[in-house]
Amino acid sequence: MCPRDLMWDSVKVLGMISAVATTVVPASAQQVPASPLAAAPADNRYPDGSRLQAQYASVNQSVALPAASAAVRAAAAGFASAAAVQTDLPDGYSLLPATASHIGAADRQASVAPGANPTAAAAAATEKFITVFPLAYHGVPLSKGSDYLTVVAGDGRVLVTRKRGMPNTFDATQPTVAPAAAVQAARRDAGAAFGGPDPRPELQIWVDDQQKGNLSWTFTLSSGAPGDANVRKYWVAAVGEPRVLNWESEVYHTQSGIVTGNxxxxxxxxxxxxxxxxxxxxxxxxxxxxxxxxxxxxxxxxxxxxxxxxxxxxxxxxxxxxxxxxxxxxxxxxxxxxxxxxxxxxxxxxxxxxxxxxxxxxxxxxxxxxxxxxxxxxxxxxxxxxxxxxxxxxxxxxxxxxxxxxxxxxxxxxxxxxxxxxxxxxxxxKGGIVHAGYSEGFGDSLAVLATRQPCVGRDFFGPGTCLRPASDVVLWPAASPDPHVVGRPYAGFTWELVQQLKQTFSDDEAYAIAARLVLGAAAANPADVADAVRLSFIVDDNDGNLANGTPHFRAIANAADSRKIPRPADPPVGGPSVGASASFPWTPVKTVNANSNILQATIHLDKPGQVHISADTSASSTGPVQFESGVYNGAQPNVVWTDSYRSFSLPAANQWAAMETKFAIDLPAGDHTIYWKVWIAGGSLSLSSGVMTIEAFEAAGGPAALTTVALGQNQEPGVTVGMSATNPTRSPPGLPNISLSRDDGGRAITVLQ
Ligand SMILES: [Ca+2]
Ligand SMILES: [Zn+2]
CATH class of the missing domain: 3.10.170 (Elastase; domain 1)
Incomplete structure (x- = not known):
């Protein structure tokens, strides 16, 4: 006999002893042991089978047991005893299938008949087959505890039977309450802690304290979280009002506690x-x-x-x-x-x-x-x-x-x-480390996703230092013999992906989506950094067609673009477009001698869109002058979107310079007033006629489409550019100091000081 069978046997013996004890000892005389359940929280409730009336009987009857293996003999004992007691069942009742437990004797060889020798006979006297038959009434199972027990000795004698929890009256066998209504009633009773997945109700007859049969829907409610101790089984009336007939806790604890650590x-x-x-x-x-x-x-x-x-x-x-x-x-x-x-x-x-x-x-x-x-x-x-x-x-x-x-x-x-x-x-x-650079970038990405901040290796070289900030703009392909450097554009992609998603989603949602996309790519064993980015689109896709975009296409694309990692093309734009424009004429001449907004126009976006802005005029001056220009959706004169920023100079009086900027940016839904700005100090400009046109297109590939990361003019792939507003670039005399920053929406802006 294998150890597993030994375990099974001992459990069954214990069950047998306790079943007998509950009926032999009057309830009032029972010693109440210090039950481990005594301290169970008040919101736990455990089943109490003593409410069910039981009737034991000694039966002088024998059933034939074949000389065969224990398993075959147990099945025969169950089957034969069922046949023997079937005639004893009240009208409408039937026994449901059950498996007999075999206790009290070693397994025997099929060739040895019971009683064939003294050793076998002794074994047969202690050997028992115990079968607990569940019951049904007109085909509807009765709740647990309502059952029919037979105990058959090894020699085939039926030693004991027990009928338990068998009502004489039943309220119904056909439900009038919908299962969903029963679940709803139980959910109200259980509260939010049991708000997990919808259960599958089954019909059962619940036997109440008055030994009456109540047709009920039974099912289990839980929190849905693995390891959570909130699990309850409910019985709700299936006829009349869907009232809760009973519930029980299904989680049993004895020793329990919490393990913590510093x-x-x-x-x-x-x-x-x-x-x-x-x-x-x-x-x-x-x-x-x-x-x-x-x-x-x-x-x-x-x-x-x-x-x-x-x-x-x-x-x-x-x-x-x-x-x-x-x-x-x-x-x-x-x-x-x-x-x-x-x-x-x-x-x-x-x-x-x-x-x-x-x-x-x-x-x-x-x-x-x-x-x-x-x-x-x-x-x-x-x-x-x-x-x-x-x-x-x-x-x-x-x-x-x-x-x-x-x-x-x-x-x-x-x-x-x-x-x-x-x-x-x-x-x-996940298929082996096939690209060292990707592997380093993925490790850094995991750190970003777990710690929800961009520094990988905080305080590594002393307080406040950072080993590898994922917020650094390191462009693909980062050519380096060091795979940690090769992986940096990927960590940057992950960090920017979170920033992009946060434009539309909560922090928790943004990190969850980013984790799904980055880990989903990892599961597909990427060949390199670009393949990992491509795989994130595939993981995100919901219709097997990347050409029409994916649910988070815009965010993934912008994140890839921020590190210049190759990616699938934008889907074709099918949505509507809107436009706006503003202009000033050539006469009277518009004069600018201080930082100014020279034109403004407002555009309304029903949904996030990509906005193309074009502004141009001609400028002349009465002496040498340098000036800057750009556009922004805010009136403050010294801020422009970084990619719209342009520098000009007029080296001598009465010359003309073309002053223009062309620019594209994704903006959220709403009204946007776009200002065309000129920044000038120590001079005066005369402007010929000028026009600013604004066109907005429905964003390709879904919402979220917001920032493009600013890139410095001299940036080379693999070169890190600081993005901090506290790190102004000192310009030659006559030019403003400029610094790169982000506005409230996370878009790259240039601040002139
Ligand atoms: Ca698709
Ligand atoms: Zn590493």
Whole structure:
């Protein structure tokens, strides 16, 4: 007999004993043990079978059991006893199929007939076949607990039968309440914590305390979150009003609690955060049974045990901390089953915080990527912390490895770095690392998506420093022997993708969509950075046709364009266009001698659109002068959209310069007043007739289409350009200082000072 069968047998024996005890001992005389359920929260309710009337009988009847294997004999015992008791059933009742449990004797050879020798006879006396038949009334199953028990000895004698929970009256066998109405009633009763997916109601007869049969819809409501303890089974009347007849908690806990730990929330620092630790294995000292914590750090045992100790290491189904500088952290807490036994990894100092932080952030990364990881992908991954080295971390094909602090670098077992290294692990698990640059960029992307900020490697070279900001504009293809540099346009793409999506979606939605697109591409094993971007369009597509766009085409396209990564062409524009214009005549001559808005026109957009703006005139002066021009949808005279910014000079008096700007930008729905600006100091311009035309087109490929990232004039691929307004470019005398910034909508603007 295999161990599994032994387990099964012992469970059945226990069940048998308790069933007998409830009827033999009068309820008033029962000793009430300290039940582990006694401390169950008030909003849990557990079934109480004692409300059902049971009738035991001794039957002097034998059934024929074949000389065969235990399984065959058990089936025969069930079948034969069913036939024997069927005649005993009241009108309308029927037995539903059941499987007999075989207890109390070793399995026997098929060739040995029962009673053939003394050993076999002794075995037959203790051997029993126990069958619990569920019941139906006119084809409708009765709720659990209403059943018919037969106990058959190994020699074929029917020892005991028990009829339980068999009503004499029934309210109906045909429902008049719709299943959806029953679910609605239960949802009202259960509240928001059970607002998970819609259940599939089934008809059952609920037997109430008065032993009356009530036709009901039964189903389970839950929060829908895995590992969540909010699960209830409902019975709702299926005739008359859909009232709740009964509900029960379906989650059973004995020992339960939360596992937490102190971690570095960002980079290593003396200030720590206490967080729940998910996917961590706890072990119960009394029986060695283990449980895994859920997303909120909760664990709960479903089998009873006495007051005992709960122990945990920083290990679970996905990650196993293997500390290199000292024994790996452990914690333990003793407590009774009736109260929460909470464990805390109270880490202090680099040595311990590296362990808790690596564990926390590795599971965070796993969670972020769970949609593309099979349960066996990267399971039981060793995480080596406090390796006696400094300023680096690595993925080695089968483990994550983090170094101690030293040489002015922090301990590397912190969020950004853990994300980056696990990114290599995901890349390896999804078809292998086929492009080193993409792999580095994907690791950085994962860090951006997890930490929701652009710096990968915060405080790496000291407080306030950043190893690799994804907000840097590093253009594709970043030619470098260092794959970390080659990957930078991809991290930039991911960062910009989030910024683009945030124009239309909430932060949570934007990060969720970006994660889906970036991780979906990773699952498809990209050949390189450009392939990964292309795959994000494919992941986003909803009709197998990239040529007509994808739901988030505009955002992905703008993100790709921001780093000049090749991408599928814009879909053709099918939508309407609108236009607006404004002009001034050649006479009287328009004169400008200070920073001014020289024309304005308003355009109304029903929906986000791409706006093309063209403005031109001719300018002359009475002496040498330099001036700037541009357009913007705000009146402040010193701000223009960066791509509209133009510089001009008139080297001598009475010459003419063509002064023009042509520009395109995506703008959100609404009214936009576009101002044409001139910035001049120390001179005067005379303008011939001028015109500004504005045309807007329905944005191709869906909404969100907003910013284009500004690129400096001298920018080369692979060169980083600071985008900070606090970093003004000092211009030659006579020209304004200009700086690059972003307006409230995230669009690139140039500020003249
Ligand atoms: Ca499509
Ligand atoms: Zn790397």
């Amino acid at each position: 971690i570095w929330a960002t980079s290593p620092s003396p200030t720590t955060a206490n967080r729940a630790l998910e996917e961590l294995e706890v072990s119960r000292q009394s029986d060695g049974v283990t449980q895994i914590t859920g997303a909120d750090g909760r664990y709960g045992y479903s089998t009873a045990a006495p007051s005992t100790e709960i122990r945990a290491k920083l290990r679970g189904p996905f990650f196993v901390i293997n500390n290199q500088s000292s024994p790996s952290m452990e914690t333990a807490q003793s407590g009774p089953a009736s109260s929460s036994v909470n464990l805390n990894f109270g880490a202090g100092g680099d040595d311990q915080l590296a362990q808790t932080s690596a564990f926390y952030w590795a599971n965070f990364a796993r969670d972020l990527a769970h949609n593309i990881l099979a349960p066996t992908d990267l399971a039981n991954l060793p995480v080596l912390t406090n390796i006696n080295n400094s300023c680096n971390a690595f993925w080695n094909g089968s483990s994550l490895n983090f170094f101690k602090a030293g040489n002015n670098c922090p301990n590397t077992a912190y969020s950004d770095v853990v994300m980056h290294e696990y990114g290599h692990g995901i890349d390896a698990a």
